Amino acid sequence: MGESQLEQVESDELSYVPYKAFDTLLQSGLTTELRAEVFAAYARINIFYSIARAWSGHIGTCFSSVDIMTWLFLEKMSGLDQGQDQSDVFFSSKGHDAPALYTVLTGLGLLDFELLHSLRRVEGLAGHPHVETPFIQANTGSLGMGISKAKGIATAQRLLGHRRRIFVLTGDGELQEGQIWESLGSAAQLGFDEITVIVDHNKIQSDTWVEQVGALGDLEAKFSSFGWRAARCDGHDFCAIETALAQLDTVSGVPKVLIADTVKGKGVSFMEGPAALQADELYMFHSGAPNEEVYARGLTELTSAARALMEKAGLGELALEHGRRPPRKPVFAVERLVAAYSAALVEQAGKNPAIVALDADLIKDCGLLEFRDRFPERFVECGIAEQDMVSQAGAMARQGLIPVAHSFACFLSARPNEQIYNNASEGTKVIYVGSLAGLLPGGPGHSHQAVRDISVLATVPNLLLVEPCAEVEVAAILDFCLHETEASSYIRLVSLGWPLPFTLPRDYSLRIGIGTEVRHGSDIVIFGAGPWLLANAYHAAEKLDREQGVTARVVNLPWLNRVDSDWLREAVAGVKRVVTLDNHYVDGGQGQMLACNLARLGLSVPVTSLGVGELPVCGTNSEVLSHHRLDVDGLTSAIAGVLAATT
Secondary structure (H helix, E strand, O other): OOOOOOOOOOOOEEEEOOHHHHHHHHOOOOOHHHHHHHHHHHHHHHHHHHHHHHOOOOHHHHHHHHHHHHHHHHHHOOOHHHOOOOOOEEEEOOOOOHHHHHHHHHHOOOOOHHHHHHEOOOOOEOOOOOOOOOOOOOOOOOOOOHHHHHHHHHHHHHHOOOOOOEEEEEEOHHHHOHHHHHHHHHHHHOOOOOEEEEEEEOOEOOOOEHHHHHOOOOHHHHHHHOOOEEEEEEOOOHHHHHHHHHHHHOOOOOOEEEEEEOOOOOOOHHHOOOOOOOOOOOOOOOOOOOOHHHHHHHHHHHHHHHHHHHHHHOOOOOOOEEEEOOOOOOOOOEEOHHHHHHHHHHHHHHHOOOEEEEEOOOOOOOOOHHHHHHOHHHEEEOOOOHHHHHHHHHHHHHOOOEEEEEEEHHHHHHOOHHHHHHHHHOOOOOEEEEEOOEOOOOOOOOOOOEOOHHHHHOOOOOEEEEOOOOHHHHHHHHHHHHHOOOOEEEEEOOOOOEEOOOOOOOOOOOOOOOOEEEEOOOOEEEEEOOHHHHHHHHHHHHHHHHHHOOOEEEEEOOEOOOOOHHHHHHHOOOOOEEEEEEEEEOOOOHHHHHHHHHHHOOOOOOEEEEEEOOOOOOOOHHHHHHHOOOOHHHHHHHHHHHHHHHO
């Protein structure tokens, strides 16, 4: 689910199977099982290619699920040649395996093959499924919604007089989400026999074994207890898949579920569980992109397997085509906020035995590895169950502990929102830490871009929202939340490392609602928070000064839902215009809070708010910033335009 900023890698050669090879295979007259084996082998090569080229993705889950997708699209689904509105329906509820689905669709000619080269790019293929892509029936990637979506499709189709089969793929870690179990009872009661759920049971969630986080027990018995007909098979054996699905096809009047036992990372030996997950080690191929060495080793195994199958099938030589992934620019002297947070939390926990850390299956991405290793008795892994985590945290706080609850900002702010509000009503102190905050990284797409968390949490009583821009500010904010306030806190962390063109004052200290000037200017004042937004604002101010003689004051205001009236009045005194910047939707962000407070003070200085104004796009970080006009050039142009209109 996460995306790390890799070290620089030279632009290296990548290989993929061209469409011609897929087409030749489909016209070959091979047995269905052998054809599917070769098709899946081709697909794995192209999955590996597209993720490597995109610099990010989820290899392990793609490799575990691609055989299932291959069989469904080649042998089970009807009406594909009539388009997505007439065919049987398939979608992945987990959504992390989108590159696998894309390779199957491109291999069948149902999706433009050239899109294979544009995974996680603007106007390309989204990092997680999006309905703008042909044969994608639901936006997924935010877990747990798939079976509910299938029920909605089934209801609509019945009302329209249609009966299309609906296949939904879920992850086994995903089954920890409560919505999954909410969806089951009524599906059986309503007799949705057109729905078949397939569980990609690879037994590894993001970082570790599912059994170590939230044991699922007897899945066949659990689904059966809700009135579903259950079956089980080897998810990499096409004969077994067909036999199990054929048996389920004979069942009417109830929905069906197939537990498909799979191997995460299937097809590359060193990516496969359990070999890739020994003892207490974490699974390393859940997210991210392979470096040159890993790519070369993996491709060798994948092509060897494909060539062996082609020889068996009499298909001749494997003729790969080649592309190069764009190099990443080297990044030096960056602020790494999650790493700084990790160190600060461990330091604080060493002093205070009341601190307890809770995680929602994102231990690496949230910087909790050292805490878990140092204080295992005070670390609680809650799995993919954010509501459960937050309610546990609230109860811990009632017992005198200081719980610190972690997840990605997009999930932590929304899924357990009612539980956060309930905790606030109890008047206790809980610290919530949302990483992967804001618009970047752009690759995962809108399901993972936290651009509505401020608006969702800003009005929760007794909850301070705060966002650091630098490593030193991270430590200061955590200390403040622990010791200087009785209120609960939400710490919003940008996960990408980012270079800052300024440093905070040596005597920097936090006072609620008060910001810090990081660049002096007298014509306009720019307010913002977080590393990349303030860095871009600083560079835009320099450009305005250099090109237009406009002096812009840049102010770091880490408080997202609080501002001191006296300080604000002084901060805007004498300027021609106020510009607020949001790494968030403009509606409901810090900028609107500032504009409202300026109005309450009766100050007539014009205010312009810049931020995200539409559904965020998926792409490289530079593409996403440029699209939303939050890069240096976009900010410079927007501010210059505002100033021109003012004069």
